[in-house]
Amino acid sequence: MDNATRSERSRNAVIQAALAIIxxxxxxxxxxxxxxxxxxxxxxxxxxxxxxxxxVLKAVLEQQIEHFxxxxxxxxxxxxxxxxxxxxxxxxxxxxxxxxxxxxxALAAYGALADxxxxxxxxxxxxxDKVQAIKAEADDPDLALLRWTAARGLAITAVLGLCPFSDAxxxxxxxxxxxxxxxxxxxxxxxxxxxxKAPKSR
Numbered sequence: 317m318d319n320a321t322r323s324e325r326s327r328n329a330v331i332q333a334a335l336a337i338i339x340x341x342x343x344x345x346x347x348x349x350x351x352x353x354x355x356x357x358x359x360x361x362x363x364x365x366x367x368x369x370x371x372v373l374k375a376v377l378e379q380q381i382e383h384f385x386x387x388x389x390x391x392x393x394x395x396x397x398x399x400x401x402x403x404x405x406x407x408x409x410x411x412x413x414x415x416x417x418x419x420x421x422a423l424a425a426y427g428a429l430a431d432x433x434x435x436x437x438x439x440x441x442x443x444x445d446k447v448q449a450i451k452a453e454a455d456d457p458d459l460a461l462l463r464w465t466a467a468r469g470l471a472i473t474a475v476l477g478l479c480p481f482s483d484a485x486x487x488x489x490x491x492x493x494x495x496x497x498x499x500x501x502x503x504x505x506x507x508x509x510x511x512x513k514a515p516k517s518r
Contacts, residue, residue, distance in 0.1 A: 411467035415474035
């Protein structure tokens, strides 16, 4: 096994150990000593790759971002050519995956952000690109962004354990957000105003 492969395996073992500790003991118990014990890697070997707990949390966040970016790319390929708003549909579907999957890694990522909010910069840049793509393909950009934001809200409240909906209700809401026909309607012609009458104020 070459050094690069060994290093990558050690890195993944550290990340998985961190997730196991957070799931079992909570984020407050995450320390370098605990990670070394959990992963079976010496503390010296651990610190060769990660100088601090924050560095481990950053790696968890980066792994989560790449994980969901890969899911998003798969959905974009799926919806391309057969959906009027493939970028929006891909983001809603990705949020649905985040809502129903394991939340341990996401909670660890939120823990990293609480201590180091500057880590959001990479995620924020990706979101800016997504927003531009969604707006570019939409007939009604504001409505498209509202649907995207609603999907994100459903995912985030599920991850944090704050969602007031049952699994079935949440799934139904995601289906509604994905259904483009449910959000389009023919424009209604304005009623003509009689001569000499001012339109009623609302």
